[in-house]
Amino acid sequence: MNQVIDTILSHRSIRKFTEQPISDQQLEAILNAARAASSSSFIQCVSVIRVTDTEKRRLLAEYAGGQAYVETCAEFLVWCSDFSRHVQIKPDAKVGFAEQTLIGAVDTALMAQNAMLAAESMGLGGVYIGGLRNNPDKVCELLKLPEHVYAVFGMCLGHPDQDPEIKPRLPKSIMVHDNDYKRIDEETLAEYDEQVREYYQTRTGGNKSTSWTEQISATLDKEARPFMKDFLRRKGYLKF
Amino acid sequence: MNQVIDTILSHRSIRKFTEQPISDQQLEAILNAARAASSSSFIQCVSVIRVTDTEKRRLLAEYAGGQAYVETCAEFLVWCSDFSRHVQIKPDAKVGFAEQTLIGAVDTALMAQNAMLAAESMGLGGVYIGGLRNNPDKVCELLKLPEHVYAVFGMCLGHPDQDPEIKPRLPKSIMVHDNDYKRIDEETLAEYDEQVREYYQTRTGGNKSTSWTEQISATLDKEARPFMKDFLRRKGYLKF
Numbered sequence: 001m002n003q004v005i006d007t008i009l010s011h012r013s014i015r016k017f018t019e020q021p022i023s024d025q026q027l028e029a030i031l032n033a034a035r036a037a038s039s040s041s042f043i044q045c046v047s048v049i050r051v052t053d054t055e056k057r058r059l060l061a062e063y064a065g066g067q068a069y070v071e072t073c074a075e076f077l078v079w080c081s082d083f084s085r086h087v088q089i090k091p092d093a094k095v096g097f098a099e100q101t102l103i104g105a106v107d108t109a110l111m112a113q114n115a116m117l118a119a120e121s122m123g124l125g126g127v128y129i130g131g132l133r134n135n136p137d138k139v140c141e142l143l144k145l146p147e148h149v150y151a152v153f154g155m156c157l158g159h160p161d162q163d164p165e166i167k168p169r170l171p172k173s174i175m176v177h178d179n180d181y182k183r184i185d186e187e188t189l190a191e192y193d194e195q196v197r198e199y200y201q202t203r204t205g206g207n208k209s210t211s212w213t214e215q216i217s218a219t220l221d222k223e224a225r226p227f228m229k230d231f232l233r234r235k236g237y238l239k240f
Numbered sequence: 241m242n243q244v245i246d247t248i249l250s251h252r253s254i255r256k257f258t259e260q261p262i263s264d265q266q267l268e269a270i271l272n273a274a275r276a277a278s279s280s281s282f283i284q285c286v287s288v289i290r291v292t293d294t295e296k297r298r299l300l301a302e303y304a305g306g307q308a309y310v311e312t313c314a315e316f317l318v319w320c321s322d323f324s325r326h327v328q329i330k331p332d333a334k335v336g337f338a339e340q341t342l343i344g345a346v347d348t349a350l351m352a353q354n355a356m357l358a359a360e361s362m363g364l365g366g367v368y369i370g371g372l373r374n375n376p377d378k379v380c381e382l383l384k385l386p387e388h389v390y391a392v393f394g395m396c397l398g399h400p401d402q403d404p405e406i407k408p409r410l411p412k413s414i415m416v417h418d419n420d421y422k423r424i425d426e427e428t429l430a431e432y433d434e435q436v437r438e439y440y441q442t443r444t445g446g447n448k449s450t451s452w453t454e455q456i457s458a459t460l461d462k463e464a465r466p467f468m469k470d471f472l473r474r475k476g477y478l479k480f
Contacts, residue, residue: 001269003243004361008273008354029241031416033248035409037353040370041459042452044410053419080421085414086460088424089453093460098469098478099373105342106392109349113277114248117357121244130280133339144420152346169275170284174325176271179293180384181320184328212282213329219281220326220333226480229338238338238478240466 007121012166014125015069017158022074026122030075030157033118037110040103046111047082049143049151050075056142060154063138064131074124074158078132078139079112081105083148083236095148096239101232108152119157129154136231148236165203168195170212189213247361252406254365255309257398262314266362270315270397273358277350280343286351287322289383289391290315296382300394303378304371314364314398318372318379319352321345323388323476335388336479341472348392359397369394376471388476405443408435410452429453 022030027050034048051057054071060078061070070076081104083095112128119126132139132154139151169175171192174184193211200208232238262270267290274288291297294311300318301310310316321344323335352368359366372379372394379391409415411428433451440448472478 002361004247005269005273005358007244008358009276011276011278013278029245031412033245035412035415036249036251036406038251038253038356038368039409040368042407043456043459044415044452047415047417047421049417049419049421051419056419084421085424086456089429090457090460093457094463095460097464097466098472099465101341102345102373102392102468103370103464105345106349109346110353113350113353114357116278117354118245118248121242128278128280130343133342143417146421149421152342166276167282169279172271172275175275175284175287177287177289177383179289179291179296181287181289181324181386181389184325189329212284216283216326217330217333219283220330220335223334223480224337224343225339226337228342229478229480232338238469240463240469 003121007117010166011120012164013127014160014162015127015156016160016162017069017073018161020074020159022124022157026124027075029122030115030118034111034115037114039107043103043107045082045086045104046108047080047149049078049080051078059142060132060139063135064129064154065134067129067131069127069156070129070154073156077115077155077157078143078151079108079153079155080145080149080151081108084146087148096236098238098240101237104237105152112153112155116155123159124157125160126155126157129156133225133228136228140235150232150235150237165199168192168199243361247357250406251360252404253367254400254402255367255396256400256402257309257313258401260314260399262364262397266364267315269362270355270358274351274355277354279347283343283347285322285326285344286348287320287389289318289320291318299382300372300379303375304369304394305374307369307371309367309396310369310394313396317355317395317397318383318391319348319393319395320385320389320391321348324386327388336476338478338480341477344477345392352393352395356395363399364397365400366395366397369396373465373468376468380475390472390475390477405439408432408439
C-alpha cells in the first residue's frame, strides 16, 4: 500500500541479531522519531536510558529473566515514565495520581512504537522487553532512576539474524466493535485458535501446539507481578 | 530519510477536518495496522469501538469536555484496555493487577500509534482524545463497556482542513540519558522554554506566550483526574 503500512504490517519481534552495530545516524533517526509522538497535554513525561555499559547490560538481561539478547543486541533502550523532571522544575507539582500512571504508560508506548517503526523502516529489528518489570527495584537502582521515574519496558534493537513468521493476530471482527461493546464470538475464536495452533506447530517443527485460548489461560492462571502495585506506590505513582 | 521516518517526523495533531469521509479501504488499512503491533505476552488486551452513531458522537464530544471535532470528524475510534475477553474465555482468570493496568495502557497505545501513522501515511490526520477520561463512567455506559474494559483514549481521524506547525519537543539531550538517569540541564531547558514560547506566539499571532515550564507548572498545579483510581478499581483494574 505504502512503505509506512508495509513496515507496520511486517512487524515481528526479533530476538537474534548480527554483531553489526547501529550507526549513529540510525540511532539519531530512531530517537528523533520517538520524540515526535503525541504527548498528553504536552506533558512529555518520558525518558529513555540508552544502556551501553556492558556490566549493566549483563545485569539487565538477568533481571529480565535471563534474556541473553538484552546483553548482546546492538542497542538496548530503557523506556521510562518520568515525572521527576516536572518535580525538578516545580517542586510542589501535583503528581502521583493513577491518571498519571496511565499517561506515563501511554506516552512511553507512543514514543517507543515510533522508535520501533523507525528502526524497522531501516531494515533493523527489535523486541519489547516487559521482563524488566520482573525486577523493577533493581532496574531503578542500576540506572539510578529517582522517585517518579520507572522503567515501563526495555527495547532490544539490531540487525536481524533471523526471519520469523508474522504471528496471527486476533481477527478484526473480535477486536473492533461497532458503537457498542460486544462479547466474543465463539466460532470466530475457534477458527483463530486453530490458526494460532498451526502457527506454533510450523514455527517449532511440531514441538509446540498451543491455541490462543490455551496460551492466555495459562498466562492468566498465575498472578501478574503482584508486587507492581507497591512498587509503583513507592516510586511516587498510584498514591492518589 | 524514508517514508516511515518522514511520516513520523511530520506528525502534528489535526483538530479540523473536511467533510470527506475515510474510505472503507483506508479504514481497513488503519485497523489492520493497529492489529500488527506487539502485544505483551501475546495477551492482546485491546478493543476498539468505532463510533458512527451520531447521538453517541455528540455525547462523547460533550463528555470529552466539549471537543466538537469528536462529533464531526470522519472516524472516531475509542481505544479500550480489555481483559473482559479473557474472563469470557476463562472465568477464573487472574485479572485486576496493577501490572495489567500497565499492560492494558501500553498495548492500547502501541496499537493506536500504528493506526495514527497508517492514517497519516495516507494523507489523513488525527488527534488523541484523552478527554474521554473526564467522564470515564459515562463513556463506559454509553458504549456498553463491561467490567475489565475501559476507554484509555479516543482518536479523531479525517482529512485535514488545517496545516499547523510541528510543535517543538523536549531536546534529545534532556529526554535521552546514557547509562544513568541525569537531572535536567537548566541551560538547555531555558533554551527550550524560549523555543516553545516562540512557537505559541507564532501560532496564536502573539496572543499566547507560554514556555514549557510555565505550561507544565499550570497543568501540575491541579489534581489530575483524582477520580481515576476509584474508577479503575470499580472496572476491575488496580484491585491488587
